[in-house]
Amino acid sequence: MLHQHALKVGVVAATVLGIAFTSCNKDDNPDPTPKTRSTSYNLVGTGTNAARITGTVSIYENTDSSINVTLVMLTNKKDTVHQVYFLGGNYTTPTTDTLQALEAKGNGAALAVELFKNVNKITLRQAAGATKEIPFRYNDAVAYIGHLKVIHSRFSKDTIGIGNFGKSN
Incomplete structure (x- = not known):
């Protein structure tokens, strides 16, 4: 039973981390205002x-x-x-x-x-x-x-x- 509970917690943690890393991807949100000189x-x-x-x-x-x-x-x-x-x-x-x-x-x-x-x-x-x-x-x-x-x-x-x-x- 403890093994099944740890497996479920691991799957949930991996899903949360996957969503967090995907939402932080810089390629999805490039800087819309290039720097000028x-x-x-x-x-x-x-x-x-x-x-x-x-x-x-x-x-x-x-x-x-x-x-x-x-x-x-x-x-x-x-x-x-x-x-x-x-x-x-x-x-x-x-x-x-x-x-x-x-x-x-x-x-x-x-x-x-x-x-x-x-x-x-x-x-x-x-x-x-x-x-x-x-x-x-x-x-x-x-x-x-x-x-x-x-x-x-x-x-x-x-x-x-x-x-x-x-x-x-």
């Missing part, structure tokens, strides 16, 4: 403003692994159309590769300029009109050797902000 780099002025931070460029990873790259210009002139260049190489030894070239109209206050939104690859413009598609996810972006340069206007060569990006920083 971000990194920022400073732009500084030139000449007498060389020590002054004039902007930041930030990389944000989205939950789908695409990225956004945003420039915030802290220094800009209201109603002036500034030229923004995102180039290969660091700013002391640039390459001819261009990731982005665009215009941004100044507002006299902090101005956010979206360089890339929801991208995982970009088309790199190279010398002589050649293009090359490259992967551009978070790890690719922070490993890229590049820099940003903001020029006062199309008619001026005055740089209002310059800074390295990614691995060149």
Whole structure:
């Protein structure tokens, strides 16, 4: 009789443990919100403003692994159309590769300029009109050797902000 009772208790314990282990299985409940990352780099002025931070460029990873790259210009002139260049190489030894070239109209206050939104690859413009598609996810972006340069206007060569990006920083 004692043997039968021990057998029943063992079967019940095994069943309870089996249910407990099955309900704790992590594969049944994956984390629905993947971790995202971000990194920022400073732009500084030139000449007498060389020590002054004039902007930041930030990389944000989205939950789908695409990225956004945003420039915030802290220094800009209201109603002036500034030229923004995102180039290969660091700013002391640039390459001819261009990731982005665009215009941004100044507002006299902090101005956010979206360089890339929801991208995982970009088309790199190279010398002589050649293009090359490259992967551009978070790890690719922070490993890229590049820099940003903001020029006062199309008619001026005055740089209002310059800074390295990614691995060149």
